[in-house]
Amino acid sequence: MADSPFDVLVIGSGASGLAAAVSAHRAGARVAVATKGSLQSCNSAKAQGGIQAAFGEDDSPEQHAEDVWKSSHETADRRLVEILTGEAPSGIHWLEELGVEFTRENGGYRLARCGGASRRRLLQVGDRTGHAITTALREAVEGSDIHTFPKSPLAELARTENGWRARCGDHTLDATTVVLAAGGRCYRVAQERGELSTNHPGATGEVTQMAVELGAELRDFDALQYHPNGGAWPSNMQGYSIPETTRAYGAVLLNADGEEFTDSLGPRDAVSRAIFEEVEKGKGVETPDGRPAVYLDTTRIQESDANVSLPYMLRRYRAGGIDPLEERILTYPVLHYQNGGLVIDTDAETTLEGVYACGEIAGGTHGRNRMMGNSLLECVVFGRRAGKAASEKARA
Numbered sequence: 333m334a335d336s337p338f339d340v341l342v343i344g345s346g347a348s349g350l351a352a353a354v355s356a357h358r359a360g361a362r363v364a365v366a367t368k369g370s371l372q373s374c375n376s377a378k379a380q381g382g383i384q385a386a387f388g389e390d391d392s393p394e395q396h397a398e399d400v401w402k403s404s405h406e407t408a409d410r411r412l413v414e415i416l417t418g419e420a421p422s423g424i425h426w427l428e429e430l431g432v433e434f435t436r437e438n439g440g441y442r443l444a445r446c447g448g449a450s451r452r453r454l455l456q457v458g459d460r461t462g463h464a465i466t467t468a469l470r471e472a473v474e475g476s477d478i479h480t481f482p483k484s485p486l487a488e489l490a491r492t493e494n495g496w497r498a499r500c501g502d503h504t505l506d507a508t509t510v511v512l513a514a515g516g517r518c519y520r521v522a523q524e525r526g527e528l529s530t531n532h533p534g535a536t537g538e539v540t541q542m543a544v545e546l547g548a549e550l551r552d553f554d555a556l557q558y559h560p561n562g563g564a565w566p567s568n569m570q571g572y573s574i575p576e577t578t579r580a581y582g583a584v585l586l587n588a589d590g591e592e593f594t595d596s597l598g599p600r601d602a603v604s605r606a607i608f609e610e611v612e613k614g615k616g617v618e619t620p621d622g623r624p625a626v627y628l629d630t631t632r633i634q635e636s637d638a639n640v641s642l643p644y645m646l647r648r649y650r651a652g653g654i655d656p657l658e659e660r661i662l663t664y665p666v667l668h669y670q671n672g673g674l675v676i677d678t679d680a681e682t683t684l685e686g687v688y689a690c691g692e693i694a695g696g697t698h699g700r701n702r703m704m705g706n707s708l709l710e711c712v713v714f715g716r717r718a719g720k721a722a723s724e725k726a727r728a
Protein backbone atom coordinates (compact mmCIF):
# COMPACT_ATOMS: atom_id res chain seq x y z
CA MET A 333 0.00 0.00 0.00
CA ALA A 334 1.51 3.36 -1.05
CA ASP A 335 1.71 6.37 1.31
CA SER A 336 -0.21 9.41 -0.01
CA PRO A 337 1.51 10.92 -3.06
CA PHE A 338 4.13 13.68 -2.91
CA ASP A 339 4.98 16.30 -5.49
CA VAL A 340 8.73 15.76 -5.08
CA LEU A 341 10.58 12.79 -3.62
CA VAL A 342 14.26 13.38 -2.76
CA ILE A 343 16.55 10.36 -2.42
CA GLY A 344 19.47 11.01 -0.05
CA SER A 345 20.11 13.40 2.83
CA GLY A 346 23.57 14.82 2.05
CA ALA A 347 24.04 18.50 1.28
CA SER A 348 22.57 18.16 -2.22
CA GLY A 349 19.44 16.26 -1.15
CA LEU A 350 18.75 18.58 1.78
CA ALA A 351 19.29 21.67 -0.40
CA ALA A 352 16.92 20.23 -3.02
CA ALA A 353 14.29 19.44 -0.38
CA VAL A 354 14.42 22.94 1.15
CA SER A 355 14.27 24.54 -2.27
CA ALA A 356 11.37 22.36 -3.51
CA HIS A 357 9.46 23.06 -0.29
CA ARG A 358 10.01 26.81 -0.60
CA ALA A 359 8.70 26.58 -4.18
CA GLY A 360 5.44 25.22 -2.75
CA ALA A 361 5.81 21.46 -3.22
CA ARG A 362 4.76 18.64 -0.91
CA VAL A 363 8.17 17.06 -0.34
CA ALA A 364 9.52 13.79 1.05
CA VAL A 365 13.14 12.82 1.72
CA ALA A 366 14.02 9.11 1.87
CA THR A 367 17.52 8.16 2.88
CA LYS A 368 19.58 5.07 3.56
CA GLY A 369 20.63 5.62 7.17
CA SER A 370 19.95 8.41 9.64
CA LEU A 371 19.41 11.88 8.19
CA GLN A 372 22.89 12.81 9.43
CA SER A 373 24.80 10.06 7.68
CA CYS A 374 26.41 11.18 4.42
CA ASN A 375 29.74 12.25 2.94
CA SER A 376 28.78 15.92 3.00
CA ALA A 377 28.99 16.11 6.79
CA LYS A 378 32.60 14.82 6.62
CA ALA A 379 33.78 17.64 4.35
CA GLN A 380 36.32 19.73 6.18
CA GLY A 381 38.21 22.03 3.86
CA GLY A 382 35.63 24.43 2.52
CA ILE A 383 33.48 25.72 -0.30
CA GLN A 384 34.54 27.89 -3.21
CA ALA A 385 32.95 31.20 -4.24
CA ALA A 386 34.52 34.25 -5.92
CA PHE A 387 34.43 36.92 -3.22
CA GLY A 388 38.05 38.19 -3.44
CA GLU A 389 38.59 41.69 -4.85
CA ASP A 390 40.86 40.24 -7.55
CA ASP A 391 38.38 37.45 -8.35
CA SER A 392 35.22 36.91 -10.40
CA PRO A 393 32.84 34.07 -11.31
CA GLU A 394 34.47 34.09 -14.77
CA GLN A 395 37.92 33.53 -13.24
CA HIS A 396 36.47 30.77 -11.06
CA ALA A 397 34.93 29.17 -14.17
CA GLU A 398 38.26 29.37 -15.99
CA ASP A 399 39.99 27.53 -13.13
CA VAL A 400 37.31 24.80 -13.15
CA TRP A 401 37.65 24.44 -16.92
CA LYS A 402 41.44 24.13 -16.73
CA SER A 403 41.39 21.74 -13.75
CA SER A 404 38.89 19.54 -15.62
CA HIS A 405 41.39 19.45 -18.53
CA GLU A 406 38.67 21.10 -20.61
CA THR A 407 36.29 18.18 -20.16
CA ALA A 408 33.56 19.86 -18.05
CA ASP A 409 30.18 21.01 -19.39
CA ARG A 410 30.74 24.77 -19.71
CA ARG A 411 27.06 25.64 -19.25
CA LEU A 412 27.05 23.86 -15.89
CA VAL A 413 30.37 25.43 -14.89
CA GLU A 414 29.08 28.95 -15.57
CA ILE A 415 26.02 28.28 -13.41
CA LEU A 416 28.18 26.76 -10.67
CA THR A 417 30.50 29.73 -10.40
CA GLY A 418 27.92 32.42 -11.27
CA GLU A 419 25.51 31.28 -8.54
CA ALA A 420 28.24 30.61 -5.96
CA PRO A 421 27.99 33.96 -4.12
CA SER A 422 24.18 33.78 -3.86
CA GLY A 423 24.49 30.14 -2.72
CA ILE A 424 26.76 31.29 0.12
CA HIS A 425 24.28 34.00 1.15
CA TRP A 426 21.48 31.40 1.06
CA LEU A 427 23.48 29.21 3.46
CA GLU A 428 24.09 32.21 5.73
CA GLU A 429 20.39 32.92 5.77
CA LEU A 430 19.94 29.31 6.95
CA GLY A 431 22.43 29.91 9.78
CA VAL A 432 25.88 28.90 8.46
CA GLU A 433 28.55 31.20 9.89
CA PHE A 434 31.61 31.26 7.65
CA THR A 435 34.95 32.13 9.23
CA ARG A 436 35.65 35.85 8.79
CA GLU A 437 38.69 38.09 9.13
CA ASN A 438 39.41 41.78 8.45
CA GLY A 439 35.76 42.51 7.80
CA GLY A 440 35.41 39.88 5.05
CA TYR A 441 35.48 36.12 4.59
CA ARG A 442 38.68 34.26 5.40
CA LEU A 443 39.62 32.97 1.93
CA ALA A 444 42.22 30.29 1.19
CA ARG A 445 43.71 29.25 -2.17
CA CYS A 446 43.09 25.63 -3.01
CA GLY A 447 44.70 23.28 -5.52
CA GLY A 448 44.25 24.41 -9.14
CA ALA A 449 42.86 27.82 -8.14
CA SER A 450 44.41 31.07 -9.39
CA ARG A 451 42.90 33.13 -6.55
CA ARG A 452 42.06 32.81 -2.85
CA ARG A 453 38.49 31.60 -3.02
CA LEU A 454 37.83 28.93 -0.41
CA LEU A 455 35.42 29.85 2.39
CA GLN A 456 35.57 27.79 5.53
CA VAL A 457 33.78 27.14 8.77
CA GLY A 458 36.93 26.24 10.72
CA ASP A 459 37.67 22.76 9.37
CA ARG A 460 34.13 21.43 9.82
CA THR A 461 32.55 23.18 6.82
CA GLY A 462 30.45 20.22 5.66
CA HIS A 463 29.20 19.60 9.19
CA ALA A 464 28.08 23.25 9.52
CA ILE A 465 26.34 23.24 6.13
CA THR A 466 24.49 19.94 6.63
CA THR A 467 23.46 20.90 10.17
CA ALA A 468 21.88 24.15 8.94
CA LEU A 469 20.12 22.42 6.04
CA ARG A 470 18.89 19.58 8.25
CA GLU A 471 17.49 22.03 10.78
CA ALA A 472 15.62 23.77 7.94
CA VAL A 473 14.17 20.41 6.82
CA GLU A 474 13.27 19.33 10.36
CA GLY A 475 11.68 22.70 11.09
CA SER A 476 9.33 22.36 8.11
CA ASP A 477 6.58 19.93 7.13
CA ILE A 478 8.89 18.02 4.76
CA HIS A 479 8.33 14.28 5.40
CA THR A 480 11.51 12.39 6.22
CA PHE A 481 12.02 8.64 5.88
CA PRO A 482 15.33 7.63 7.51
CA LYS A 483 16.57 4.03 7.23
CA SER A 484 14.60 3.75 3.99
CA PRO A 485 17.06 2.98 1.17
CA LEU A 486 15.73 3.21 -2.35
CA ALA A 487 15.57 -0.35 -3.68
CA GLU A 488 13.32 0.06 -6.71
CA LEU A 489 12.14 2.95 -8.88
CA ALA A 490 9.44 2.58 -11.54
CA ARG A 491 7.42 4.86 -13.79
CA THR A 492 3.69 5.25 -13.07
CA GLU A 493 0.96 7.00 -14.99
CA ASN A 494 1.48 10.24 -13.04
CA GLY A 495 5.15 10.10 -12.13
CA TRP A 496 7.25 7.63 -10.17
CA ARG A 497 6.83 4.92 -7.55
CA ALA A 498 9.75 4.25 -5.22
CA ARG A 499 10.23 1.33 -2.85
CA CYS A 500 12.24 2.79 0.04
CA GLY A 501 12.79 0.35 2.89
CA ASP A 502 9.35 -0.50 4.28
CA HIS A 503 7.67 2.38 2.41
CA THR A 504 6.18 2.64 -1.03
CA LEU A 505 6.29 6.30 -2.04
CA ASP A 506 4.60 7.89 -5.06
CA ALA A 507 5.75 11.25 -6.39
CA THR A 508 5.32 13.28 -9.54
CA THR A 509 9.03 14.06 -9.75
CA VAL A 510 12.11 12.55 -8.14
CA VAL A 511 15.47 14.11 -7.19
CA LEU A 512 18.30 11.60 -7.00
CA ALA A 513 20.88 12.88 -4.50
CA ALA A 514 22.37 9.59 -3.32
CA GLY A 515 26.06 10.52 -3.73
CA GLY A 516 28.90 8.55 -5.28
CA ARG A 517 30.31 5.02 -5.08
CA CYS A 518 33.87 5.34 -3.79
CA TYR A 519 33.33 3.37 -0.58
CA ARG A 520 32.20 0.31 -2.55
CA VAL A 521 34.92 0.63 -5.21
CA ALA A 522 37.63 0.99 -2.56
CA GLN A 523 36.40 -2.17 -0.88
CA GLU A 524 36.42 -4.04 -4.20
CA ARG A 525 39.99 -2.82 -4.91
CA GLY A 526 41.21 -3.49 -1.37
CA GLU A 527 42.10 0.21 -0.96
CA LEU A 528 41.39 2.88 1.61
CA SER A 529 38.67 5.46 1.02
CA THR A 530 37.66 8.70 2.71
CA ASN A 531 34.03 7.88 2.05
CA HIS A 532 31.08 7.09 4.22
CA PRO A 533 29.86 3.42 4.07
CA GLY A 534 26.62 4.60 2.38
CA ALA A 535 28.54 5.66 -0.75
CA THR A 536 27.82 2.53 -2.76
CA GLY A 537 26.27 3.79 -6.01
CA GLU A 538 23.23 1.53 -6.43
CA VAL A 539 20.90 4.46 -7.14
CA THR A 540 22.97 5.43 -10.19
CA GLN A 541 22.65 1.86 -11.39
CA MET A 542 18.85 1.97 -11.01
CA ALA A 543 18.69 5.20 -13.05
CA VAL A 544 20.88 3.69 -15.76
CA GLU A 545 18.65 0.62 -15.93
CA LEU A 546 15.70 2.97 -16.50
CA GLY A 547 17.61 4.50 -19.44
CA ALA A 548 19.44 7.50 -17.91
CA GLU A 549 22.70 8.54 -19.56
CA LEU A 550 26.06 8.71 -17.81
CA ARG A 551 29.22 10.70 -18.49
CA ASP A 552 32.85 10.45 -17.29
CA PHE A 553 31.78 7.59 -15.06
CA ASP A 554 35.18 5.88 -15.06
CA ALA A 555 36.91 9.04 -13.72
CA LEU A 556 37.36 8.44 -9.99
CA GLN A 557 39.37 10.91 -7.96
CA TYR A 558 42.10 10.17 -5.47
CA HIS A 559 42.48 12.72 -2.70
CA PRO A 560 46.23 13.43 -2.79
CA ASN A 561 46.54 13.44 0.99
CA GLY A 562 45.04 10.47 2.73
CA GLY A 563 46.38 9.96 6.24
CA ALA A 564 48.93 7.11 6.15
CA TRP A 565 50.02 7.04 9.80
CA PRO A 566 49.08 6.65 12.66
CA SER A 567 46.77 3.76 11.77
CA ASN A 568 43.66 5.47 13.18
CA MET A 569 44.17 8.22 10.55
CA GLN A 570 44.27 5.81 7.59
CA GLY A 571 41.44 6.79 5.24
CA TYR A 572 41.22 10.26 6.78
CA SER A 573 41.52 13.03 4.20
CA ILE A 574 44.02 15.58 5.41
CA PRO A 575 42.38 18.89 4.43
CA GLU A 576 43.83 20.50 1.34
CA THR A 577 43.89 23.70 3.38
CA THR A 578 47.06 22.33 5.06
CA ARG A 579 48.75 22.97 1.71
CA ALA A 580 46.88 26.25 1.23
CA TYR A 581 48.43 27.41 4.51
CA GLY A 582 51.98 26.40 3.61
CA ALA A 583 52.46 22.62 3.99
CA VAL A 584 54.47 21.02 1.15
CA LEU A 585 55.00 17.47 -0.07
CA LEU A 586 58.51 16.05 0.37
CA ASN A 587 60.13 12.78 -0.72
CA ALA A 588 62.38 10.52 1.37
CA ASP A 589 65.32 12.90 0.75
CA GLY A 590 63.33 15.89 1.98
CA GLU A 591 63.00 17.30 -1.57
CA GLU A 592 59.87 18.99 -2.97
CA PHE A 593 58.91 16.90 -6.00
CA THR A 594 55.70 18.60 -7.19
CA ASP A 595 53.66 21.80 -6.98
CA SER A 596 51.77 21.05 -3.77
CA LEU A 597 48.90 23.29 -4.94
CA GLY A 598 48.51 21.74 -8.38
CA PRO A 599 45.23 20.12 -9.52
CA ARG A 600 44.33 17.03 -7.52
CA ASP A 601 44.98 14.48 -10.24
CA ALA A 602 48.44 15.95 -10.95
CA VAL A 603 49.43 15.95 -7.27
CA SER A 604 48.18 12.38 -6.73
CA ARG A 605 50.02 11.17 -9.85
CA ALA A 606 53.24 12.86 -8.70
CA ILE A 607 53.03 11.03 -5.35
CA PHE A 608 52.37 7.64 -7.00
CA GLU A 609 55.35 8.21 -9.35
CA GLU A 610 57.68 9.33 -6.57
CA VAL A 611 56.91 6.17 -4.62
CA GLU A 612 57.36 4.02 -7.76
CA LYS A 613 60.80 5.61 -8.27
CA GLY A 614 61.74 4.39 -4.79
CA LYS A 615 61.75 7.91 -3.35
CA GLY A 616 58.85 7.37 -0.98
CA VAL A 617 58.90 6.37 2.67
CA GLU A 618 57.20 3.49 4.47
CA THR A 619 54.74 3.69 7.32
CA PRO A 620 55.50 1.56 10.42
CA ASP A 621 52.94 -0.99 9.08
CA GLY A 622 54.61 -1.16 5.65
CA ARG A 623 52.36 1.11 3.56
CA PRO A 624 53.74 3.50 0.93
CA ALA A 625 53.84 7.22 1.80
CA VAL A 626 55.57 10.56 1.33
CA TYR A 627 55.94 13.39 3.80
CA LEU A 628 53.60 16.33 4.16
CA ASP A 629 55.64 18.98 5.90
CA THR A 630 52.97 20.53 8.08
CA THR A 631 55.56 22.17 10.34
CA ARG A 632 55.58 25.06 7.82
CA ILE A 633 52.01 26.05 8.75
CA GLN A 634 51.78 29.07 11.06
CA GLU A 635 50.27 28.13 14.39
CA SER A 636 47.83 31.06 14.13
CA ASP A 637 46.50 29.74 10.78
CA ALA A 638 46.30 26.18 12.09
CA ASN A 639 44.36 27.25 15.18
CA VAL A 640 41.72 29.02 13.06
CA SER A 641 41.51 26.77 10.01
CA LEU A 642 42.74 23.31 11.09
CA PRO A 643 41.69 22.75 14.72
CA TYR A 644 39.88 19.45 14.09
CA MET A 645 42.78 17.99 12.11
CA LEU A 646 45.24 19.05 14.84
CA ARG A 647 43.08 17.50 17.55
CA ARG A 648 42.82 14.20 15.69
CA TYR A 649 46.57 13.90 15.06
CA ARG A 650 47.51 14.98 18.54
CA ALA A 651 45.12 12.38 19.96
CA GLY A 652 47.10 9.81 17.92
CA GLY A 653 50.38 11.02 19.46
CA ILE A 654 51.63 13.18 16.55
CA ASP A 655 51.77 16.98 16.54
CA PRO A 656 51.69 18.13 12.88
CA LEU A 657 53.11 21.53 13.85
CA GLU A 658 56.17 19.82 15.37
CA GLU A 659 56.78 16.98 12.90
CA ARG A 660 56.06 16.06 9.28
CA ILE A 661 53.17 13.67 8.74
CA LEU A 662 52.90 10.68 6.39
CA THR A 663 50.46 10.76 3.51
CA TYR A 664 49.40 8.79 0.42
CA PRO A 665 46.52 9.26 -2.07
CA VAL A 666 43.20 7.70 -1.15
CA LEU A 667 40.03 7.02 -3.18
CA HIS A 668 37.75 10.00 -2.63
CA TYR A 669 35.28 11.18 -5.25
CA GLN A 670 33.27 10.14 -8.29
CA ASN A 671 33.94 12.89 -10.86
CA GLY A 672 31.38 11.77 -13.43
CA GLY A 673 27.79 10.58 -13.10
CA LEU A 674 24.30 11.06 -14.48
CA VAL A 675 24.03 13.52 -17.37
CA ILE A 676 22.00 16.59 -16.33
CA ASP A 677 20.81 19.79 -17.99
CA THR A 678 20.95 23.27 -16.47
CA ASP A 679 17.85 22.51 -14.35
CA ALA A 680 19.58 19.35 -13.08
CA GLU A 681 17.12 17.15 -14.96
CA THR A 682 18.56 13.83 -16.12
CA THR A 683 17.82 12.36 -19.51
CA LEU A 684 14.77 10.69 -17.84
CA GLU A 685 11.93 13.19 -17.78
CA GLY A 686 10.87 14.07 -14.24
CA VAL A 687 14.02 12.59 -12.67
CA TYR A 688 16.56 15.15 -11.43
CA ALA A 689 20.07 14.55 -10.09
CA CYS A 690 22.34 16.77 -8.01
CA GLY A 691 25.56 16.48 -6.06
CA GLU A 692 28.13 13.74 -6.54
CA ILE A 693 25.69 11.44 -8.36
CA ALA A 694 25.56 13.90 -11.31
CA GLY A 695 28.26 14.42 -13.93
CA GLY A 696 29.47 17.31 -16.08
CA THR A 697 30.17 20.13 -13.63
CA HIS A 698 33.72 18.95 -12.91
CA GLY A 699 34.41 16.98 -16.08
CA ARG A 700 37.03 14.34 -15.31
CA ASN A 701 38.77 16.16 -12.44
CA ARG A 702 37.07 18.12 -9.68
CA MET A 703 38.70 20.99 -7.82
CA MET A 704 38.52 20.97 -4.08
CA GLY A 705 35.67 23.01 -2.60
CA ASN A 706 33.49 22.74 -5.70
CA SER A 707 31.55 19.70 -4.57
CA LEU A 708 29.84 21.33 -1.61
CA LEU A 709 29.21 24.24 -3.94
CA GLU A 710 27.69 21.96 -6.57
CA CYS A 711 25.42 20.45 -3.89
CA VAL A 712 24.09 23.89 -2.97
CA VAL A 713 23.82 25.42 -6.45
CA PHE A 714 22.39 22.39 -8.27
CA GLY A 715 20.47 21.13 -5.22
CA ARG A 716 18.58 24.43 -5.21
CA ARG A 717 18.04 24.28 -8.96
CA ALA A 718 16.90 20.64 -8.88
CA GLY A 719 14.43 21.28 -6.05
CA LYS A 720 12.91 24.33 -7.71
CA ALA A 721 12.63 22.73 -11.16
CA ALA A 722 11.25 19.45 -9.76
CA SER A 723 8.63 21.41 -7.82
CA GLU A 724 7.65 23.49 -10.83
CA LYS A 725 7.31 20.45 -13.07
CA ALA A 726 5.29 18.55 -10.46
CA ARG A 727 2.90 21.43 -9.89
CA ALA A 728 2.53 22.54 -13.51
Ligand SMILES: Cc1cc2nc3c(=O)[nH]c(=O)nc-3n(C[C@H](O)[C@H](O)[C@H](O)COP(=O)(O)OP(=O)(O)OC[C@H]3O[C@@H](n4cnc5c(N)ncnc54)[C@H](O)[C@@H]3O)c2cc1C
Binds near residue numbers: 366371532
Ligand atom coordinates in the same frame (compact mmCIF):
# COMPACT_ATOMS: atom_id res chain seq x y z
C1 LIG B 1 36.22 13.21 4.02
C2 LIG B 1 35.69 14.10 2.93
C3 LIG B 1 36.08 15.43 2.86
C4 LIG B 1 35.57 16.27 1.84
N1 LIG B 1 35.91 17.59 1.83
C5 LIG B 1 35.31 18.41 0.93
C6 LIG B 1 35.52 19.82 0.98
O1 LIG B 1 36.24 20.34 1.86
N2 LIG B 1 34.90 20.59 0.06
C7 LIG B 1 34.08 20.08 -0.91
O2 LIG B 1 33.53 20.83 -1.71
N3 LIG B 1 33.87 18.75 -0.97
C8 LIG B 1 34.45 17.91 -0.07
N4 LIG B 1 34.20 16.56 -0.13
C9 LIG B 1 33.29 16.05 -1.14
C10 LIG B 1 31.87 16.40 -0.78
O3 LIG B 1 31.69 16.42 0.61
C11 LIG B 1 30.89 15.35 -1.33
O4 LIG B 1 31.22 15.00 -2.63
C12 LIG B 1 29.51 15.95 -1.36
O5 LIG B 1 29.21 16.48 -0.09
C13 LIG B 1 28.51 14.91 -1.79
O6 LIG B 1 27.24 15.35 -1.43
P1 LIG B 1 25.99 14.53 -1.91
O7 LIG B 1 24.81 15.19 -1.30
O8 LIG B 1 26.03 14.38 -3.38
O9 LIG B 1 26.22 13.06 -1.32
P2 LIG B 1 26.38 12.57 0.20
O10 LIG B 1 26.69 13.66 1.12
O11 LIG B 1 27.28 11.41 0.14
O12 LIG B 1 24.90 12.08 0.52
C14 LIG B 1 24.33 10.99 -0.14
C15 LIG B 1 23.12 10.56 0.64
O13 LIG B 1 22.42 9.54 -0.08
C16 LIG B 1 22.12 8.46 0.79
N5 LIG B 1 21.96 7.24 0.01
C17 LIG B 1 22.92 6.47 -0.58
N6 LIG B 1 22.34 5.41 -1.18
C18 LIG B 1 20.99 5.52 -0.96
C19 LIG B 1 19.86 4.73 -1.31
N7 LIG B 1 19.98 3.58 -1.98
N8 LIG B 1 18.65 5.16 -0.92
C20 LIG B 1 18.49 6.32 -0.21
N9 LIG B 1 19.53 7.09 0.15
C21 LIG B 1 20.76 6.70 -0.23
C22 LIG B 1 23.27 8.47 1.78
O14 LIG B 1 22.95 7.77 2.94
C23 LIG B 1 23.43 9.97 2.00
O15 LIG B 1 22.48 10.45 2.92
C24 LIG B 1 34.70 15.72 0.87
C25 LIG B 1 34.32 14.38 0.94
C26 LIG B 1 34.79 13.57 1.95
C27 LIG B 1 34.37 12.14 1.98
